[in-house]
Structures are given as C-alpha cells and as structure tokens.
Amino acid sequence: MTETITIGADALLRLKELLQNRAFSKVAVLVDENTAIHCYPQVKPYLPEHHLIQIKSGETHKTLQTCEYIWQRMTELNLDRWSVLVNLGGGVIGDMGGFCAALFKRGLYFVQVPTTLLAQVDASVGGKTGIDFHGLKNHLGVYKEPVAVFIHPGFLQTLPQREIKSGYAEIIKHWLIADGDMFEQQRTIGLLTEDWEELIRHSVEIKSAVVEADPLEGGYRKVLNFGHTVGHAVESYLIEKPDRALLHGEAIAIGMLCETYLSVKKGLLSQDALDKIETFLVSVYEKVPLTEDDIQTISRLSLQDKKNTGATINCTLLEKIGHAVYDQPITLQEIQESLRYYQLL
Amino acid sequence: MTETITIGADALLRLKELLQNRAFSKVAVLVDENTAIHCYPQVKPYLPEHHLIQIKSGETHKTLQTCEYIWQRMTELNLDRWSVLVNLGGGVIGDMGGFCAALFKRGLYFVQVPTTLLAQVDASVGGKTGIDFHGLKNHLGVYKEPVAVFIHPGFLQTLPQREIKSGYAEIIKHWLIADGDMFEQQRTIGLLTEDWEELIRHSVEIKSAVVEADPLEGGYRKVLNFGHTVGHAVESYLIEKPDRALLHGEAIAIGMLCETYLSVKKGLLSQDALDKIETFLVSVYEKVPLTEDDIQTISRLSLQDKKNTGATINCTLLEKIGHAVYDQPITLQEIQESLRYYQLL
Structure with missing residues (x-):
C-alpha cells in the first residue's frame, strides 16, 4: 500500500496535519448536496480556512458542463498552482474533482476523502480521474x-x-481476482460483517x-476490470432510464455474473466455481429484469469500451476463484449469451 | 534536442515512416480551414489511410466547445488507445489537439506537425498542451x-x-534569454535572413x-516566460476587441519591451542593453497604441497569470542580453509604468 493512504478512525486528524504542514496557498473543498449535509460537518473541524464548491450529486452530473462550473x-x-482541492464525496466527486484539479492551470494539488464504500475501496485508489462524455x-x-x-x-x-451493497461489489471483485481464501471465508458472512x-x-x-x-494499465492492471466489460455497458444503458438506473456496484455485480459465466464457457473456470459465485451474488443483489431488446443494446454498447482494440472486445475472466486473466477476446454474441444466462437465473 | 524532433526537408518523409512502422490502429488528422487548403495537400501523399477532423482557425476557437466537437x-x-492524432497546424491546433488526445480515453497518441513559424520554434516543443477558458x-x-x-x-x-513576424518574436526571445552572441549577429540581419x-x-x-x-516548470523553465507576463495580458485584453486583436508573437514583442524596461528599472540590466533591444524590436514590430484605460485593464489581467503566487506577480527579467532570471516579484504599478514607457516609444 502506498504511504499516502490513511485508513481508520484517525484519518481526519491526518488530513488536518497534512493541510497544516504543507502550507497550501488556498484550500477549496468540493462537495455535493449529500456530502454537504452528511459529511462536511464531520470534516469541518479538521479544516483550516477554506472555500466550498458545491455541485449536484449523481453520475448524470459527471459531465463537462459540471466541470465548467467547477473551473x-x-x-x-x-486558486493557484499551490492551492489544494479536497474532494469530499463518492466516486463522482473523486473522479471529477481529480480531473478538474489535474487540468486547472495544468495541475493543482488534490486530496481524496472518499465518503462511500465504493469510493473508499476503489475510486480513490489508483490515480484514475475522469468524467463521462455523451x-x-x-x-x-x-x-x-x-x-x-x-x-x-x-x-x-x-x-x-x-450504497453499501454497491461498494461491496468491488470488495467481492477484489477477492475473486486476487484472494480465493478471503472469498471462501467471507461468503458465509456477507453483509453481516462487523469489521468494515x-x-x-x-x-x-x-x-x-x-x-x-x-x-x-499497460497489461496486468486490467485484472481490475473483471465484471466491468458487461457491467459498464449495463450501467451506461440503464443510466438513461430514470426508473431503472443502477448504482455502479449493482451493475458490476451483474457484470461479474455474466463474465463468470463466460469464464466457464471459455473453459477457463469450473462449473463448481460458477455455482459458488452465483449463489453468493444472487443472495446479495436483487435480480434486474432485462428484455431481449435491452440485451441487444447493452451488448452493442460494450463495443465502445476503452479496453477494446478495434472491433475486438477484450474482457477479464477468471481462471479460478482468486485468479483473473486479462485480454480475453469475446464476441458480441457471447455477451448476449451471458446476459441471457443472467436473465434465466 | 530530444531525438523525437525532426527538422528539415525530410520531415514529412520521416512522418510517413513513423506512421508506417508504429502500426497505429487508426490515423486521424486535425486541421483548420487554412491548413486544410495550404498544408494538407503537401502532407497527404505521406499519410496512410486516415480520417480528417476540421475545426475553425484562430485563438477564439481554442475553447472547451471546440474540444467537445473534436471528442x-x-x-x-x-478511435482507441492505439490510434494516433496528427496535429497539422499552428499553435492552436497543436495545443488543443494535444489536449484532446491526452484526455480521450485517458490518452491517445499524438504527433505534432507545426505549420507556422511560431509553432515550429515554440508551441510544438516542450509537452505543454492546453486551451483557453473564459x-x-x-x-x-x-x-x-x-x-x-x-x-x-x-x-x-x-x-x-x-505570421512570420509573430514566430520571429519567440526566436528573438530565445536569443535574449540564452544566446547574446546570436542576438548580436542576427539583429543587423533581422527578417532578411535566408536561413530559416x-x-x-x-x-x-x-x-x-x-x-x-x-x-x-518547477523553476528554471520559467526563463521561457520572458515577455509573457505583460505579453499574455496584452494578448488576452485585445483578443476581445476584433479590430485590435494581435497575434501571439506581436503581443510578446510588446511584453519583451515592457519587461526589458522593468529589468533596467530593477537594476538588473544596463540602459545600453535596453537601447539595443528597443531599437531592434521597434524596427521589426509596429507600435500598438494603448490608452490609459487599456493600460489599467491590462495590468489587472496580469494578476490572473498562472505563474503568480497569490497576489504577487512573478516575472522573468533579463540580467544581460543572453541571460534571464525568473521569479522576480513586480507590482501592478510597475506593469502600468512599463506599458506607459511603451506608449512613449
């Protein structure tokens, strides 16, 4: 773990120390209407003099237009190059705040204070910043x-x-790609865990x-994309449909089911492993109904995935529980087949 | 000089070789309506199969809105991460094309083919990409x-x-900050040079x-900003006034005169050096009339300069012809005084 990540009850105290010691020229805090109410009051006592920048919450606002407002x-x-932006929120705030900071005057300092489980276990680590486009x-x-x-x-x-369940999906993903023992140990406890x-x-x-x-992400980092080829396409598709929009982790849970199915179909993973993963994921996440039309559109969306090379869809699959392999070519038809498998669960 | 810069009659042939050897998945060429007519026909025979992206020319289009169109x-x-964008144009195309490529899917390859003297001696070298904002x-x-x-x-x-004169200003700047002998040798030849x-x-x-x-740009690189503190402010101010808009180098020529004056005022440079620089610059660049109102607004604009620390304006000044010093604090009043000096030339 890099030294710059602090986890635990003393995290806000460490934030305070950093802001004191580094003598930034100005401190700005990026919040949305939720973190302004639920999180900012907890953080405020630890902050020096600062300014608030507030935006609307949600993935639909992770756009160039919101960035324009932030800039x-x-x-x-x-703010100048010696100022710092504190991103207080979930994945949207972290990704978009990091993006805005990275570009403003060719780079402002920024600090991540993730407030959702999803952002804490995933988005805040790894240096990816970004926004959605069209x-x-x-x-x-x-x-x-x-x-x-x-x-x-x-x-x-x-x-x-x-929201907890959404973040939990990325935790499960980490077990599936890198720690089979932890999966075995935790699958019987599930969300009843007492030690987040x-x-x-x-x-x-x-x-x-x-x-x-x-x-x-020249190669190995792609193992983190397990569940994300199908998951991103499902998420992108349903985000346009107000009543059906999923949280990121909910879409990734579907993606993991589909891509586990494909791992078996490709002869990489045992049926027994699929049964275990299926039983566990179905016990945590409610089934999302998809029509045949939905399936057609979702599979076509997966062609736009950043990880693809030309027309080939590159997917990360499982070889066993606790070990993933990346750059596995799959076809549009196979994505459709996996979504139909999911529909029949 | 880094090995990746090719200068000379064989430059287009080398471009052809690179595009052949690297096997990019797709090639797109960014042009504006001028380079589409005057430069693209010269380059086309050297390009493999490619797509054209055409935008409107000029600094007023170096905006987020144009980027949105390009994206x-x-x-x-x-285009995927293994595609390449060929930026065929002046500083606007190079800066904005590099910016768009750097952000698209978190980074596409790009190649600079600068077509103006300004872009050839300045913008295309050094890895800075960017756009204007408000x-x-x-x-x-x-x-x-x-x-x-x-x-x-x-x-x-x-x-x-x-356009030639505009690029020539950055050439003069390079002599003034780093090669006094070259300045001495060239100032008598000026634009009559036969060896561009x-x-x-x-x-x-x-x-x-x-x-x-x-x-x-942690420190030393700031020497390249000589002429740019006042120059950028003049350029930003006049760009809003259609009949008075200057080319970048024309504004930098004014900036170099003002900042040479300030170098003398600060006791860094001799009056004799100012006289030489003044005589030369005035012989190449027409005087731009500025009112007292103009001077007030321009000097306030210089407060927004990226190079400033808080309220202090940091300027690069000359210690002698051929040697610059950076991070010299100057005041709003001194900027005004230097612009008044320019007015009296």
Missing part, C-alpha cells in the same frame, strides 16, 4: 495521483444500505498492489 | 509529450509576413535544453 468557481476563488463512462480523463487519500470508515454510517475497516484495508491493499505493478 | 468526432471515428490563456491543460514532432520549413512559404531552417534549429535547441532541465 469557473476555481477561477473566481483565484453517455460514455469515463470517456475523458487523465492519470493523476492525489497528494494523499484519507479513508474514514465512520462515513459509512451515513450511507443507505443500497478490515475489509476496506484488505481491498485497498489488493488494488494498490495491482496499480503499483502497472500504473498506466 | 465527438473521435468517438464517431471509434478568456484566460491556456487556463486548462496538461503536460503530455507527443510521440514525435516533424518540422517542415517548407510550410513557411504558405505564411503571410505577419538554421534559426528554427537553433531556437528548438534552446527550448529543448531548457525543457529537459525542468520539464514541469
């Missing part, structure tokens, strides 16, 4: 490391159960180790 | 190196004399050496 506020506040997830972005990441598990108490801090620490360790080995 | 076209063309020059950007730069001096024959290729090579060598020593 306008940063300009009004006269409905395509993280279509624009840069690699840029924050000055530091502060993970305060206390924020989880402010989260609805649906330990689960977060374990997940961050896995992700950090992968990112450190391959920061710019 | 939309890149999405339609299904009238502020290069307010958004990232550092990102192109795969290679191809400088074909033949393009200069397509340029109006005003040699002048370009010399300028690129100076810029490359500075950038190599300090790629992210």
